[in-house]
Amino acid sequence: MPRPPKPLDPTRSAAHWLGAELRHWRELRKLSQDELGALVHLSGDLISKFERAERPCKLRHATALDAALDTGGVLSRSVALAEAEMDNRSREMDNSPSRTTIPPRRAGAGGTLEGPLSAPEWNESIPMERRNFLAATSTALAAGPLLQLMNAAPAAAAPSVVRPADVEQIRAAATTLRSWDNLYGGAGVVRDTALAQLRWAGGLLNSSCPAPLKADLFSAVSRLATVVGASAFDAFAHDDAHRLFAFATSCAEEVDNWPLRAISYNLRSRQATWRGDPDSGLTLAELGLARADRLSPAERSMLHNARARALAKMGRTQQTLTSIGLSDDSFASVVPTDEGSWMAYYDSAQHHGDTGHALFDLALAGHPPQGALRRLRTAVDSHGDGFARSRTFSRTKLATLRMAAGDPEQALADGRTALAEVSQLRSLRANHELGELGRVAHRHRTIPDIRDLREQITSTVAV
Template sequence: MERRNFLAATSAALAAGPLLQLVNAAAASAVPAVVRPADVEQIRTAATTLRSWDNLYGGGGGVRDTAIAQLRWAANLLNSRCPAPLRAELFTAVSRLATVVGAAAFDAFAHDDAHRLFTFATSCAEEVDNWPIRAISYNLRSRQATWRGDPDSGLTLAELGLARADRLSPAERSMLHNARARALAKMGRTQQTLAAIGDSDDSFKSLVPTDEGPWMAYYDDAQHHGDTGHALFDLALAGHPPQQAILRLQTAVDSHGDGFARSRTFSRTKLASLRMAVGDPEQALAEGRRALAEVSRLRSLRANHDLGELGRVAHRHRTIPDVHDLREQITSTVTV
């Protein structure tokens, strides 16, 4: 099957499949016969808006339902007639939106949906040779594989994303080195993890925000330290000195703005778990209480999962009354 026919078939399957039946078909907007610049701009705006909602509220609830409706409309545009000058922009915009919807599905533990959407995003980006957007899709595919307990595939996907790294920006390279580091850390490869973090740090040092594409606007000092801190967190739990992990996670917590509430919560929860694990329950309690309050405002099953991990790590200090209370509150929160 030719690639454009594959994409058309895939977009039709996305529109008709169980994933997008979550939204009433009768509510879907009619797809125009001919793609216009305003249609592409609508997809870009939707991707940017939905990503900000996802970061602020988590991927569950209304965020995901709204994202699914928008993606169905956008995916069906691939079957409309598109003027040649708009074709690359259309496929790029649909790829970006697919990664946003996939990320929301990932956060809601709809893993099969997320996998399909990330793969679709890769195909759209590759159709028009957009290497940066392709890199974003591979980054998410890598992170999902690693998160689901398959770091070997996570490493492979991250390295595929780094193919032709000369065509990627410093932020894009740093992002993918972080994905490598997180996969390597889960595999227990300490020195290779540290080397990948070093590669990420080197790329980050050369980052010039004004030279980055709008899709990388999220990748700032807070994001960089949070991502690398997560990789170091896994090493620290395995016995590596925890100081760098604590420092990076604390930097992320202190630097994330309110617009990235979920990312801040991820880093804060990991920081609390690490402090609890290394024998600093008083500091861990302070961060754990804040993390608990933040998670209760999100609809994110990944955030709930991390909070549950904190509860399990805190078990070793269960004789401390405040820790016991925190664990009970965590249990109540993650089972709601």
């Protein structure tokens, strides 16, 4: 009896992503490795090595495999990513042979120990009139470094006519990339892969699209742009994230998709608040809540949290508490089976974490910390392994608040665990939160264990 194929781990590298995609499409077409090899004049053994990332797949082979499997060009795009990743690794080894490196920071993006950047201009530089939406969006993206990154590696041209399979591919890419982002953070291979997928998906907006597919296409591209924007946000590529979130909003509004519009405004609000402009964050959250009757309970709860976090940063205690109360009320009405698949992440752990983060800011300003501590503890204990980054954010906030509240011994255990978790992520935001813990812990530096924790934090966030 043949042994089952060895599981593949597409998160290890772009080459492993390519291998997993190759196996997926081969099995979807019900072909053995030998049968597929015969179609493209390669051995079955070489196909096996491609799938396990034991041999690099050349572009000419990927192009032939795309044609044989009718993938829409996904393997060709993955080859470009794998080659770019290998080049980056070679440069990193040449430049720093004795230490682990992270992707280089963007100029002006700030280091991992710095606070949020100064507020950006939140007025759109390019008008987004619906009648010339596609042209305006292309211009807006081209105005920044995002398109340069996306053009750095060649990608297969978008098909001239959009098919249902193309839309499904965008959806699948968004789902996979989002899970990677939640697990590992937005830098590294996650960001590189996301950019290539978005470039291809964006090209479909200029292809001929049958009328029945238009809503699905624009909705899928909106979802993908939101995912890529979130990865950029996490990697401190703030200008890219700002444009991508606006792009996601425009795609959603083009087809009157109110839930996706709400999701994009939620992220736009959070980014503005995080960057030190809570006034814009409040405005964006309230724009997302426009026609709240068209949103689900989870979507309303999510946006009330964004509003609460902006208000907390502005020091408006009572309004923050009112927004948290509205969020709690909406969340109490959530029926998971009635929510869209895109809101599946918004469970009890996420709700307690988001509301706990808003209360955290109030507690640092003098509000009683018990509510924040209770919600953050619930979030840490409830998050599954699939949301490692969210759990780390809440755990770091919990440790920081306990340090600030004069309970360093209780903070120490969570601080050590958060330190270990951050070292497994590629998230500059997680590094920043850890740096804040180190700064607050400074007041307890006479305690040997706290002093040791601070030294380890400094070493970690400086890498």
